Amino acid sequence: MKSYDVIIIGGATSGAYLARKVAKCGHSVKVIEKSSREQVGTKMDIFHITRSDFDKFDIPRVYEGDTEWAFEFTENHFSSPSNKYHVYADAETVGLHMHEYVLLMNRLAEEAGAEIEYEAAFEEFIFSGGVIAGIRYSTKDGISEIGGKVVVDCSGVASAARRELPNGYGVENFEIGPEDLFFVILRYARFKEEQMNTFWLNMKSWYAPFSPKGTDKIIGSGASGSYEKAQKEADKLDSVSSQGDFELVKTEKGVTPYRRPPYSLVADNFIAAGDAACLTKPECGEGVTSSMVMLDIAADVLDSALKQGKTDKQALWKINTVYNRVQGADFALVRAFLTKLINAATDKEMEYCFKNGIVFNEKFLNNGDVSPKDVITTIANTIGGISHKYISLKTIGAVASGVKLALELRTHYLNYPKTPEGLARWALISDRLWKKVGKVK
Numbered sequence: 001m002k003s004y005d006v007i008i009i010g011g012a013t014s015g016a017y018l019a020r021k022v023a024k025c026g027h028s029v030k031v032i033e034k035s036s037r038e039q040v041g042t043k044m045d046i047f048h049i050t051r052s053d054f055d056k057f058d059i060p061r062v063y064e065g066d067t068e069w070a071f072e073f074t075e076n077h078f079s080s081p082s083n084k085y086h087v088y089a090d091a092e093t094v095g096l097h098m099h100e101y102v103l104l105m106n107r108l109a110e111e112a113g114a115e116i117e118y119e120a121a122f123e124e125f126i127f128s129g130g131v132i133a134g135i136r137y138s139t140k141d142g143i144s145e146i147g148g149k150v151v152v153d154c155s156g157v158a159s160a161a162r163r164e165l166p167n168g169y170g171v172e173n174f175e176i177g178p179e180d181l182f183f184v185i186l187r188y189a190r191f192k193e194e195q196m197n198t199f200w201l202n203m204k205s206w207y208a209p210f211s212p213k214g215t216d217k218i219i220g221s222g223a224s225g226s227y228e229k230a231q232k233e234a235d236k237l238d239s240v241s242s243q244g245d246f247e248l249v250k251t252e253k254g255v256t257p258y259r260r261p262p263y264s265l266v267a268d269n270f271i272a273a274g275d276a277a278c279l280t281k282p283e284c285g286e287g288v289t290s291s292m293v294m295l296d297i298a299a300d301v302l303d304s305a306l307k308q309g310k311t312d313k314q315a316l317w318k319i320n321t322v323y324n325r326v327q328g329a330d331f332a333l334v335r336a337f338l339t340k341l342i343n344a345a346t347d348k349e350m351e352y353c354f355k356n357g358i359v360f361n362e363k364f365l366n367n368g369d370v371s372p373k374d375v376i377t378t379i380a381n382t383i384g385g386i387s388h389k390y391i392s393l394k395t396i397g398a399v400a401s402g403v404k405l406a407l408e409l410r411t412h413y414l415n416y417p418k419t420p421e422g423l424a425r426w427a428l429i430s431d432r433l434w435k436k437v438g439k440v441k
Protein backbone atom coordinates (compact mmCIF):
# COMPACT_ATOMS: atom_id res chain seq x y z
CA MET A 1 0.00 0.00 0.00
CA LYS A 2 1.39 3.40 -0.98
CA SER A 3 1.79 5.80 1.93
CA TYR A 4 1.88 9.58 2.33
CA ASP A 5 2.67 11.98 5.14
CA VAL A 6 -0.67 13.76 4.70
CA ILE A 7 -3.89 12.74 2.95
CA ILE A 8 -6.34 15.56 2.25
CA ILE A 9 -9.99 14.79 1.48
CA GLY A 10 -11.35 17.45 -0.90
CA GLY A 11 -9.35 19.61 -3.29
CA ALA A 12 -11.33 22.88 -3.38
CA THR A 13 -10.34 26.14 -1.68
CA SER A 14 -9.33 24.66 1.71
CA GLY A 15 -7.82 21.37 0.51
CA ALA A 16 -5.72 22.92 -2.26
CA TYR A 17 -4.48 25.71 0.01
CA LEU A 18 -3.31 23.28 2.70
CA ALA A 19 -1.84 20.84 0.15
CA ARG A 20 0.35 23.58 -1.28
CA LYS A 21 1.56 24.72 2.15
CA VAL A 22 2.36 21.25 3.47
CA ALA A 23 4.02 20.08 0.22
CA LYS A 24 6.17 23.24 0.23
CA CYS A 25 7.59 22.07 3.59
CA GLY A 26 8.82 18.91 1.85
CA HIS A 27 6.15 16.45 3.09
CA SER A 28 4.42 14.00 0.76
CA VAL A 29 0.78 14.98 0.18
CA LYS A 30 -2.07 13.17 -1.55
CA VAL A 31 -5.36 14.98 -2.26
CA ILE A 32 -8.41 12.98 -3.25
CA GLU A 33 -11.17 15.02 -4.86
CA LYS A 34 -14.62 13.63 -5.62
CA SER A 35 -15.23 15.85 -8.67
CA SER A 36 -13.44 15.76 -11.99
CA ARG A 37 -10.86 18.44 -12.74
CA GLU A 38 -13.44 20.04 -15.06
CA GLN A 39 -16.04 20.17 -12.26
CA VAL A 40 -14.00 21.01 -9.17
CA GLY A 41 -15.06 24.30 -7.57
CA THR A 42 -18.20 24.67 -9.66
CA LYS A 43 -20.60 24.77 -6.69
CA MET A 44 -20.97 28.48 -7.52
CA ASP A 45 -19.61 30.93 -10.07
CA ILE A 46 -18.47 33.94 -8.01
CA PHE A 47 -16.93 34.43 -4.59
CA HIS A 48 -15.22 37.38 -2.89
CA ILE A 49 -11.86 37.92 -1.28
CA THR A 50 -10.81 41.09 0.54
CA ARG A 51 -7.96 42.75 -1.37
CA SER A 52 -5.50 42.56 1.53
CA ASP A 53 -6.09 38.79 1.90
CA PHE A 54 -4.01 38.04 -1.22
CA ASP A 55 -0.83 39.16 0.56
CA LYS A 56 -1.92 37.94 3.96
CA PHE A 57 -2.34 34.36 2.72
CA ASP A 58 0.27 34.47 -0.05
CA ILE A 59 -2.32 33.81 -2.75
CA PRO A 60 -1.35 35.05 -6.22
CA ARG A 61 -3.08 38.40 -6.90
CA VAL A 62 -5.15 38.19 -10.09
CA TYR A 63 -6.07 41.13 -12.31
CA GLU A 64 -8.51 42.09 -15.04
CA GLY A 65 -7.86 39.83 -18.03
CA ASP A 66 -6.89 36.80 -15.87
CA THR A 67 -9.42 33.96 -16.14
CA GLU A 68 -9.90 33.88 -12.34
CA TRP A 69 -10.72 37.61 -12.07
CA ALA A 70 -14.38 38.69 -12.30
CA PHE A 71 -14.53 42.29 -10.97
CA GLU A 72 -13.42 44.53 -8.10
CA PHE A 73 -15.34 46.98 -5.96
CA THR A 74 -14.55 49.36 -3.16
CA GLU A 75 -17.89 50.34 -1.70
CA ASN A 76 -20.91 48.75 -0.11
CA HIS A 77 -23.99 50.13 1.64
CA PHE A 78 -26.07 48.98 4.56
CA SER A 79 -29.76 49.57 3.97
CA SER A 80 -32.67 50.07 6.31
CA PRO A 81 -35.49 47.49 5.99
CA SER A 82 -37.62 49.88 3.89
CA ASN A 83 -34.66 50.65 1.56
CA LYS A 84 -35.07 54.34 2.47
CA TYR A 85 -31.89 54.95 4.51
CA HIS A 86 -28.43 53.84 3.40
CA VAL A 87 -25.06 53.94 5.13
CA TYR A 88 -21.81 53.77 3.17
CA ALA A 89 -19.27 51.09 4.09
CA ASP A 90 -15.73 50.53 2.73
CA ALA A 91 -15.29 47.22 0.92
CA GLU A 92 -11.95 46.62 -0.79
CA THR A 93 -13.05 43.45 -2.53
CA VAL A 94 -12.04 41.27 -5.48
CA GLY A 95 -14.63 38.98 -7.11
CA LEU A 96 -13.19 35.71 -8.42
CA HIS A 97 -14.54 32.83 -10.48
CA MET A 98 -14.52 29.88 -8.07
CA HIS A 99 -13.72 27.09 -10.57
CA GLU A 100 -10.86 28.97 -12.21
CA TYR A 101 -9.46 30.00 -8.82
CA VAL A 102 -9.63 26.42 -7.50
CA LEU A 103 -7.83 25.19 -10.64
CA LEU A 104 -5.12 27.80 -10.03
CA MET A 105 -4.74 26.65 -6.42
CA ASN A 106 -4.68 23.00 -7.58
CA ARG A 107 -1.87 23.81 -10.05
CA LEU A 108 0.12 25.59 -7.33
CA ALA A 109 -0.33 22.61 -4.99
CA GLU A 110 0.89 20.24 -7.72
CA GLU A 111 3.87 22.48 -8.49
CA ALA A 112 4.77 22.32 -4.79
CA GLY A 113 4.77 18.51 -5.04
CA ALA A 114 1.25 17.44 -3.97
CA GLU A 115 -0.50 14.65 -5.90
CA ILE A 116 -4.16 15.29 -6.72
CA GLU A 117 -6.45 12.46 -7.80
CA TYR A 118 -9.83 13.56 -9.21
CA GLU A 119 -13.03 11.52 -9.28
CA ALA A 120 -11.81 9.86 -6.11
CA ALA A 121 -14.25 9.81 -3.17
CA PHE A 122 -13.41 9.06 0.47
CA GLU A 123 -15.17 5.90 1.70
CA GLU A 124 -13.71 4.95 5.09
CA PHE A 125 -10.71 5.13 7.40
CA ILE A 126 -8.18 2.38 7.81
CA PHE A 127 -7.27 1.94 11.48
CA SER A 128 -4.19 0.33 12.97
CA GLY A 129 -3.85 -0.15 16.73
CA GLY A 130 -7.02 1.91 17.22
CA VAL A 131 -5.75 5.01 15.40
CA ILE A 132 -6.17 6.29 11.84
CA ALA A 133 -3.50 4.89 9.52
CA GLY A 134 -4.95 5.55 6.06
CA ILE A 135 -8.11 5.59 3.97
CA ARG A 136 -10.12 3.63 1.43
CA TYR A 137 -11.55 5.61 -1.46
CA SER A 138 -13.55 4.81 -4.55
CA THR A 139 -12.75 5.63 -8.16
CA LYS A 140 -14.34 4.44 -11.40
CA ASP A 141 -11.87 1.51 -11.25
CA GLY A 142 -12.99 0.36 -7.81
CA ILE A 143 -11.72 0.76 -4.25
CA SER A 144 -8.15 1.91 -3.52
CA GLU A 145 -6.24 2.01 -0.23
CA ILE A 146 -3.51 4.41 0.82
CA GLY A 147 -1.65 4.89 4.08
CA GLY A 148 -1.26 8.30 5.70
CA LYS A 149 0.29 9.66 8.89
CA VAL A 150 -2.42 12.34 9.07
CA VAL A 151 -5.80 12.61 7.30
CA VAL A 152 -7.31 16.11 6.89
CA ASP A 153 -11.00 16.53 6.12
CA CYS A 154 -11.51 19.43 3.67
CA SER A 155 -14.64 17.94 2.08
CA GLY A 156 -16.93 20.89 2.81
CA VAL A 157 -20.39 20.67 4.36
CA ALA A 158 -20.52 16.93 3.51
CA SER A 159 -17.80 16.42 6.17
CA ALA A 160 -17.25 13.04 4.50
CA ALA A 161 -14.35 11.92 6.70
CA ARG A 162 -15.22 13.68 9.99
CA ARG A 163 -18.66 12.06 10.02
CA GLU A 164 -17.09 8.60 9.67
CA LEU A 165 -15.05 9.02 12.87
CA PRO A 166 -16.08 6.58 15.58
CA ASN A 167 -17.91 8.18 18.53
CA GLY A 168 -15.41 9.40 21.09
CA TYR A 169 -12.46 9.42 18.69
CA GLY A 170 -11.75 13.05 19.58
CA VAL A 171 -13.52 15.22 17.00
CA GLU A 172 -17.33 15.42 17.03
CA ASN A 173 -18.87 13.55 14.09
CA PHE A 174 -22.12 15.56 13.84
CA GLU A 175 -23.91 16.09 10.55
CA ILE A 176 -24.25 19.75 9.55
CA GLY A 177 -28.04 19.58 9.29
CA PRO A 178 -30.59 22.12 7.94
CA GLU A 179 -30.83 24.07 11.21
CA ASP A 180 -27.04 24.52 11.13
CA LEU A 181 -26.96 25.70 7.53
CA PHE A 182 -27.59 29.04 5.92
CA PHE A 183 -29.46 28.42 2.63
CA VAL A 184 -28.65 30.97 -0.05
CA ILE A 185 -30.42 31.77 -3.33
CA LEU A 186 -28.39 33.84 -5.78
CA ARG A 187 -30.15 35.50 -8.70
CA TYR A 188 -27.83 36.91 -11.35
CA ALA A 189 -29.81 39.96 -12.45
CA ARG A 190 -29.28 42.41 -15.32
CA PHE A 191 -30.88 45.74 -14.39
CA LYS A 192 -31.59 48.63 -16.76
CA GLU A 193 -30.21 51.16 -14.28
CA GLU A 194 -27.01 50.95 -12.22
CA GLN A 195 -27.60 49.54 -8.71
CA MET A 196 -25.65 50.14 -5.50
CA ASN A 197 -23.94 47.28 -3.71
CA THR A 198 -26.25 46.94 -0.73
CA PHE A 199 -26.78 44.73 2.32
CA TRP A 200 -30.11 44.37 4.12
CA LEU A 201 -29.41 42.85 7.54
CA ASN A 202 -33.08 42.29 8.38
CA MET A 203 -33.66 40.18 5.23
CA LYS A 204 -30.18 38.62 5.19
CA SER A 205 -30.06 39.79 1.58
CA TRP A 206 -27.71 41.74 -0.63
CA TYR A 207 -26.88 43.17 -4.05
CA ALA A 208 -23.29 42.44 -5.12
CA PRO A 209 -21.64 42.55 -8.56
CA PHE A 210 -21.15 39.63 -10.91
CA SER A 211 -19.28 41.68 -13.52
CA PRO A 212 -17.59 45.11 -13.63
CA LYS A 213 -20.85 46.63 -14.98
CA GLY A 214 -22.91 48.52 -12.40
CA THR A 215 -26.09 47.04 -13.89
CA ASP A 216 -25.04 43.38 -13.30
CA LYS A 217 -25.88 42.37 -9.73
CA ILE A 218 -26.22 39.13 -7.85
CA ILE A 219 -29.34 39.38 -5.70
CA GLY A 220 -28.52 37.14 -2.76
CA SER A 221 -31.04 36.09 -0.12
CA GLY A 222 -30.50 33.66 2.69
CA ALA A 223 -32.13 32.00 5.66
CA SER A 224 -31.38 29.26 8.14
CA GLY A 225 -33.27 26.00 7.70
CA SER A 226 -34.44 25.78 4.08
CA TYR A 227 -34.50 27.28 0.59
CA GLU A 228 -38.23 27.99 1.10
CA LYS A 229 -37.33 30.37 3.92
CA ALA A 230 -34.59 31.96 1.78
CA GLN A 231 -37.16 32.44 -1.02
CA LYS A 232 -39.44 34.29 1.43
CA GLU A 233 -36.57 36.69 2.17
CA ALA A 234 -36.03 37.13 -1.60
CA ASP A 235 -39.73 37.94 -2.10
CA LYS A 236 -39.65 40.42 0.78
CA LEU A 237 -36.56 42.08 -0.70
CA ASP A 238 -38.20 42.39 -4.14
CA SER A 239 -41.20 44.09 -2.56
CA VAL A 240 -39.03 46.93 -1.16
CA SER A 241 -36.27 47.05 -3.76
CA SER A 242 -36.25 45.95 -7.39
CA GLN A 243 -39.88 44.90 -7.78
CA GLY A 244 -38.45 42.32 -10.19
CA ASP A 245 -37.32 45.03 -12.60
CA PHE A 246 -34.44 43.07 -14.12
CA GLU A 247 -33.63 40.36 -16.62
CA LEU A 248 -32.75 37.11 -14.81
CA VAL A 249 -29.51 35.67 -16.22
CA LYS A 250 -29.31 32.57 -14.01
CA THR A 251 -30.02 31.33 -10.49
CA GLU A 252 -27.67 29.46 -8.16
CA LYS A 253 -28.33 27.88 -4.79
CA GLY A 254 -25.88 26.93 -2.07
CA VAL A 255 -25.44 26.27 1.62
CA THR A 256 -22.89 27.48 4.11
CA PRO A 257 -22.45 26.27 7.71
CA TYR A 258 -23.89 28.46 10.46
CA ARG A 259 -22.99 26.73 13.72
CA ARG A 260 -20.13 26.45 16.15
CA PRO A 261 -17.14 24.35 15.02
CA PRO A 262 -16.39 21.00 16.68
CA TYR A 263 -14.89 21.66 20.12
CA SER A 264 -11.66 19.98 19.00
CA LEU A 265 -10.42 20.24 15.40
CA VAL A 266 -7.88 17.47 15.96
CA ALA A 267 -7.74 13.83 17.03
CA ASP A 268 -5.06 11.13 16.69
CA ASN A 269 -3.71 11.51 13.11
CA PHE A 270 -6.75 13.57 12.09
CA ILE A 271 -7.63 17.23 11.43
CA ALA A 272 -11.00 18.77 10.43
CA ALA A 273 -10.80 22.00 8.39
CA GLY A 274 -12.72 24.40 6.15
CA ASP A 275 -16.51 24.07 5.93
CA ALA A 276 -16.19 20.50 7.28
CA ALA A 277 -15.16 22.19 10.54
CA CYS A 278 -17.71 25.06 10.25
CA LEU A 279 -15.03 27.77 10.13
CA THR A 280 -17.17 30.30 8.25
CA LYS A 281 -17.38 33.95 9.27
CA PRO A 282 -20.38 34.39 11.58
CA GLU A 283 -21.39 37.76 10.14
CA CYS A 284 -21.71 36.63 6.51
CA GLY A 285 -21.13 32.87 6.10
CA GLU A 286 -18.04 33.39 3.94
CA GLY A 287 -15.41 30.76 4.61
CA VAL A 288 -12.60 30.77 2.07
CA THR A 289 -10.13 33.00 3.90
CA SER A 290 -11.40 32.44 7.45
CA SER A 291 -10.48 28.78 6.88
CA MET A 292 -7.04 29.85 5.72
CA VAL A 293 -6.40 31.38 9.17
CA MET A 294 -6.80 27.90 10.66
CA LEU A 295 -5.00 26.16 7.78
CA ASP A 296 -1.92 28.35 8.27
CA ILE A 297 -1.81 27.25 11.92
CA ALA A 298 -2.46 23.62 10.92
CA ALA A 299 0.36 23.68 8.32
CA ASP A 300 2.89 24.96 10.90
CA VAL A 301 1.87 22.47 13.59
CA LEU A 302 1.75 19.60 11.06
CA ASP A 303 5.23 20.47 9.80
CA SER A 304 6.79 20.20 13.26
CA ALA A 305 4.67 17.16 14.23
CA LEU A 306 5.76 15.28 11.09
CA LYS A 307 9.39 16.27 11.63
CA GLN A 308 9.20 14.93 15.18
CA GLY A 309 7.46 11.74 14.00
CA LYS A 310 4.50 12.22 16.37
CA THR A 311 1.06 13.12 14.99
CA ASP A 312 -1.28 12.04 17.78
CA LYS A 313 -3.86 14.29 19.43
CA GLN A 314 -1.30 15.77 21.84
CA ALA A 315 1.07 16.64 19.00
CA LEU A 316 -1.69 18.37 17.00
CA TRP A 317 -3.43 20.03 19.98
CA LYS A 318 -1.70 23.37 19.41
CA ILE A 319 -3.94 23.83 16.34
CA ASN A 320 -6.89 24.14 18.75
CA THR A 321 -5.25 26.46 21.24
CA VAL A 322 -3.74 28.84 18.69
CA TYR A 323 -6.85 28.85 16.45
CA ASN A 324 -9.17 29.72 19.31
CA ARG A 325 -6.88 32.52 20.42
CA VAL A 326 -6.48 34.14 17.00
CA GLN A 327 -9.97 33.64 15.54
CA GLY A 328 -12.19 31.10 17.33
CA ALA A 329 -12.90 33.24 20.40
CA ASP A 330 -13.93 36.28 18.31
CA PHE A 331 -16.10 34.13 16.03
CA ALA A 332 -17.84 32.62 19.07
CA LEU A 333 -18.50 36.15 20.38
CA VAL A 334 -19.94 37.43 17.08
CA ARG A 335 -22.00 34.27 16.42
CA ALA A 336 -23.60 34.38 19.87
CA PHE A 337 -24.38 38.10 19.68
CA LEU A 338 -25.75 38.08 16.12
CA THR A 339 -27.96 35.07 16.79
CA LYS A 340 -29.60 36.92 19.68
CA LEU A 341 -29.81 40.24 17.81
CA ILE A 342 -31.26 38.83 14.55
CA ASN A 343 -33.84 36.79 16.45
CA ALA A 344 -34.92 39.80 18.55
CA ALA A 345 -34.82 43.05 16.54
CA THR A 346 -37.93 43.96 14.53
CA ASP A 347 -37.83 45.75 11.15
CA LYS A 348 -39.44 48.79 12.75
CA GLU A 349 -36.69 48.98 15.38
CA MET A 350 -33.98 48.60 12.76
CA GLU A 351 -35.59 51.31 10.59
CA TYR A 352 -35.54 53.66 13.59
CA CYS A 353 -31.83 52.96 14.17
CA PHE A 354 -30.99 53.67 10.50
CA LYS A 355 -33.05 56.85 10.41
CA ASN A 356 -31.31 58.19 13.51
CA GLY A 357 -27.82 56.89 12.75
CA ILE A 358 -27.87 54.64 15.80
CA VAL A 359 -25.22 51.94 15.31
CA PHE A 360 -25.82 52.18 11.54
CA ASN A 361 -23.66 55.20 10.80
CA GLU A 362 -20.54 55.66 8.64
CA LYS A 363 -18.20 56.32 11.53
CA PHE A 364 -19.19 53.16 13.35
CA LEU A 365 -19.42 50.85 10.32
CA ASN A 366 -16.11 51.94 8.80
CA ASN A 367 -13.89 51.79 11.84
CA GLY A 368 -11.70 48.84 10.90
CA ASP A 369 -9.51 49.19 14.01
CA VAL A 370 -12.27 48.32 16.46
CA SER A 371 -12.29 44.73 17.80
CA PRO A 372 -15.49 42.63 17.60
CA LYS A 373 -15.68 42.84 21.42
CA ASP A 374 -15.70 46.66 21.34
CA VAL A 375 -18.25 46.73 18.52
CA ILE A 376 -20.67 44.55 20.41
CA THR A 377 -20.27 46.39 23.70
CA THR A 378 -20.87 49.72 21.91
CA ILE A 379 -24.04 48.38 20.25
CA ALA A 380 -25.35 47.23 23.62
CA ASN A 381 -24.60 50.56 25.31
CA THR A 382 -26.13 52.52 22.44
CA ILE A 383 -29.33 50.50 22.21
CA GLY A 384 -29.61 50.37 25.99
CA GLY A 385 -29.66 54.18 26.09
CA ILE A 386 -32.60 54.57 23.71
CA SER A 387 -36.15 55.23 24.83
CA HIS A 388 -38.29 52.10 25.18
CA LYS A 389 -40.81 53.82 22.95
CA TYR A 390 -38.62 53.01 19.93
CA ILE A 391 -36.81 49.84 20.96
CA SER A 392 -38.89 47.42 23.01
CA LEU A 393 -37.79 46.19 26.41
CA LYS A 394 -37.84 42.67 24.94
CA THR A 395 -35.27 43.62 22.28
CA ILE A 396 -33.13 45.54 24.75
CA GLY A 397 -33.23 42.51 27.05
CA ALA A 398 -32.25 40.17 24.21
CA VAL A 399 -29.39 42.43 23.12
CA ALA A 400 -28.15 42.70 26.71
CA SER A 401 -28.28 38.94 27.23
CA GLY A 402 -26.60 38.45 23.81
CA VAL A 403 -23.72 40.69 24.86
CA LYS A 404 -23.34 38.95 28.22
CA LEU A 405 -23.31 35.51 26.60
CA ALA A 406 -21.03 36.64 23.78
CA LEU A 407 -18.45 38.01 26.23
CA GLU A 408 -18.68 34.88 28.39
CA LEU A 409 -18.13 32.67 25.34
CA ARG A 410 -15.17 34.73 24.18
CA THR A 411 -13.46 34.47 27.57
CA HIS A 412 -14.26 30.75 27.67
CA TYR A 413 -12.72 30.19 24.21
CA LEU A 414 -9.66 32.25 25.17
CA ASN A 415 -9.28 29.85 28.10
CA TYR A 416 -9.34 26.83 25.78
CA PRO A 417 -7.63 23.87 27.55
CA LYS A 418 -3.90 23.65 26.96
CA THR A 419 -4.01 19.85 26.83
CA PRO A 420 -6.62 17.31 25.65
CA GLU A 421 -7.29 16.24 29.25
CA GLY A 422 -9.09 19.52 29.96
CA LEU A 423 -11.51 19.25 27.03
CA ALA A 424 -14.37 17.30 28.65
CA ARG A 425 -14.88 19.89 31.39
CA TRP A 426 -14.45 22.80 28.99
CA ALA A 427 -16.99 21.25 26.58
CA LEU A 428 -19.59 20.88 29.35
CA ILE A 429 -19.47 24.63 30.06
CA SER A 430 -19.48 25.38 26.31
CA ASP A 431 -22.61 23.24 25.86
CA ARG A 432 -24.40 25.22 28.55
CA LEU A 433 -23.45 28.56 26.95
CA TRP A 434 -24.32 27.54 23.35
CA LYS A 435 -27.67 26.18 24.53
CA LYS A 436 -28.50 29.65 25.87
CA VAL A 437 -27.49 31.19 22.51
CA GLY A 438 -29.86 28.94 20.49
CA LYS A 439 -30.11 28.97 16.69
CA VAL A 440 -30.98 31.70 14.19
CA LYS A 441 -34.73 31.51 13.53
Ligand SMILES: Cc1cc2nc3c(=O)[nH]c(=O)nc-3n(C[C@H](O)[C@H](O)[C@H](O)COP(=O)(O)OP(=O)(O)OC[C@H]3O[C@@H](n4cnc5c(N)ncnc54)[C@H](O)[C@@H]3O)c2cc1C
Pocket residue numbers: 009010011012013014015032033034035040041044046047048049120121122123154155156157158160184186253254255256273274275276280285286287288289290291
Ligand atom coordinates in the same frame (compact mmCIF):
# COMPACT_ATOMS: atom_id res chain seq x y z
C1 LIG B 1 -23.89 31.13 -2.09
C2 LIG B 1 -22.58 31.16 -1.37
C3 LIG B 1 -21.74 32.24 -1.54
C4 LIG B 1 -20.52 32.28 -0.87
N1 LIG B 1 -19.70 33.34 -1.07
C5 LIG B 1 -18.49 33.36 -0.47
C6 LIG B 1 -17.60 34.45 -0.69
O1 LIG B 1 -17.89 35.38 -1.44
N2 LIG B 1 -16.41 34.44 -0.03
C7 LIG B 1 -16.05 33.42 0.81
O2 LIG B 1 -14.96 33.45 1.41
N3 LIG B 1 -16.90 32.38 1.03
C8 LIG B 1 -18.08 32.31 0.40
N4 LIG B 1 -18.93 31.26 0.62
C9 LIG B 1 -18.48 30.17 1.51
C10 LIG B 1 -17.41 29.35 0.78
O3 LIG B 1 -17.94 28.93 -0.46
C11 LIG B 1 -17.00 28.14 1.62
O4 LIG B 1 -16.75 28.55 2.95
C12 LIG B 1 -15.73 27.52 1.05
O5 LIG B 1 -15.91 27.24 -0.31
C13 LIG B 1 -15.38 26.26 1.80
O6 LIG B 1 -14.31 25.63 1.18
P1 LIG B 1 -13.96 24.12 1.49
O7 LIG B 1 -12.80 23.80 0.60
O8 LIG B 1 -13.84 23.93 2.94
O9 LIG B 1 -15.25 23.29 1.03
P2 LIG B 1 -15.87 23.13 -0.43
O10 LIG B 1 -15.63 24.32 -1.25
O11 LIG B 1 -17.27 22.69 -0.25
O12 LIG B 1 -15.03 21.95 -1.07
C14 LIG B 1 -15.12 20.63 -0.63
C15 LIG B 1 -14.53 19.73 -1.69
O13 LIG B 1 -14.54 18.39 -1.20
C16 LIG B 1 -15.01 17.53 -2.20
N5 LIG B 1 -15.59 16.35 -1.57
C17 LIG B 1 -16.81 16.22 -0.96
N6 LIG B 1 -17.00 14.97 -0.53
C18 LIG B 1 -15.88 14.28 -0.86
C19 LIG B 1 -15.49 12.92 -0.70
N7 LIG B 1 -16.29 12.02 -0.12
N8 LIG B 1 -14.27 12.54 -1.15
C20 LIG B 1 -13.45 13.44 -1.77
N9 LIG B 1 -13.77 14.74 -1.97
C21 LIG B 1 -14.98 15.14 -1.51
C22 LIG B 1 -16.01 18.36 -2.98
O14 LIG B 1 -16.18 17.84 -4.29
C23 LIG B 1 -15.36 19.73 -2.97
O15 LIG B 1 -14.53 19.94 -4.08
C24 LIG B 1 -20.15 31.20 -0.03
C25 LIG B 1 -21.00 30.11 0.13
C26 LIG B 1 -22.21 30.09 -0.54
C27 LIG B 1 -23.10 28.90 -0.36
